[in-house]
């Protein structure tokens with residue numbers, strides 16, 4: 764059975780998995796999840812992913828959430844010799860490290876500042892901004908210390924997808940990160956060298972920009988965690 768990917772069109776974790784599948788030329792069926800309709804919040808969806816998060820991979824009844832785990836799984840199972848997830852233990856460790864860094868810090872700090880206030884009733888605070896700069900500063904340091912063209916090696920790896928898609932959310936809100944020169948170069952290199960993969964991110968960026976200009980009313984979701992923005996109609 765063909766792989767199925769439950770994904771949202773503008774979510775960085777979903778985009779990274781789509782980019783990996785595209786780069787590895789692995790056929791899959793894309794199943795769009797409508798976040799605005801709360802399609803991921805149902806009990807039926809929770810059978811696939813009790814975290815009620817998107818994306819989810821369905822490999823013939825083997826359900827996997829968490830985009831890092833999905834990226835690692837599709838490489839290991841379908842393209843074990845691919846450079847996207849190198850087998851050399853040290854290079855792989857760096858890839859894994861950057862994936863963890865993105866999950867714990869880079870995406871966590873940045874998306875709280877970029878994405879959350881677009882969709883929900885959150886402010887962009889000074890503390891939030893400080894956390895964005897902390898994350899950028901650390902990533903800049905990693906790029907400097909490793910001295911590679913891409914985030915974990917001189918070639919593209921699955922870590923780049925996650926970090927690029929986090930960065931894309933900064934670009935979406937017009938955030939100036941030009942003083943982080945290595946990040947800027949790495950990000951532009953990705954765009955130039957992988958235009959088809961960048962298009963996946965770019966289309967999502969346009970959607971995010973649309974939502975930023977037209978904040979969605981998500982009151983109907985009754986989200987258990989996120990406060991809905993009150994929109995005057």
Ligand SMILES: N[C@@H](CCC(=O)N[C@@H](CS)C(=O)NCC(=O)O)C(=O)O
Pocket residue numbers: 771773774775776777803815816817818828829830831866
């Ligand atoms: N750690 C997860 C995060 C996935 C995630 O947060 N996805 C968002 C969409 S971009 C989501 O499903 N959020 C659930 C919600 O807001 O209700 C991963 O990397 O897959």
